[in-house]
Amino acid sequence: QRHLLGIEPLRPDEITTILDLADQYVTFNRSRDKHARALAGLTQINMFFENSTRTQSSFEIAGKRLGADVMNMAMQASSIKKGETLIDTAMTLNAMHPDLLVVRHPHSGAVDLLSQKVNCAVLNAGDGKHEHPTQALLDALTIRRAKGRLHRLNIAICGDIAHSRVARSNILLLHKMENRIRLVGPSTLIPSGIEHFGVEVYDDMRKGLEDVDVVMMLRLQRERMDGGFIPSEREYYHRYGLDAEKLAVAKPDAIVMHPGPMNRGVEIDGTLADDINRSVIQDQVEMGVAVRMAVMDLLARNLRANPKEIMA
């Protein structure tokens, strides 16, 4: 692959290749010497048109640990504020010959569009409600390490599915890897027709969590709700907030995940989120660096093997 725009085009064996390499980078990241050369000589630009804590910082750390020259574009201080378009901004940066462009944008499809205008590898760091591929890959690595496998697991994805690129990328990935996926949430936050993606839908959380191996919680994405259905936090927490009592119907060793940012007391009980016997939320953050290193390493190998592609 030249870019990483989504999970959709990836084959199961390609997902496994990424996760296997990421596993090696987990070990590397736990060592004292964190300097590698996989991206030496390459320039990585991070363009985040939406706020980020985890994704932006982990892409930056990943690039630096692999020896890239990393630049974080300060989008608030850029000429976007003077009316320059996304494409003009991208083409301006393209003229400086970056090798890797990491892009987050509020509009679905914007990163794909940008990838058609530049000569470098483009990585989607989240585009609107569409995809967040590195999040799904880091979630997959977290699950595989915790459960010892990434197939034939019962996985519940709970909450605001309708506005979530994390849910979409995870559904695509976990379905490709032959897991049973349940979507749990109020019908207003579950897109109609989603059953065609090979998932089961539950609006009763206690039924949805019965005997699952993995519980993945999602934030209410109010910024994407456009004045539509916005539940009261208290009512939402009562019915769909994960706490020890609701988790009790899952398997006794079920793990609790959340991509962050997390709203304690809205979609998840704070004590449960911090319970290291059940919650793998901090592991997800750790896996994020390793997965992003693996993805950029593999794209860089492709760039070096196909130099004409980058000059096209």
Ligand code: CP
């Ligand atoms: N999970 C995730 O994308 O978090 P950030 O918005 O902090 O990057």
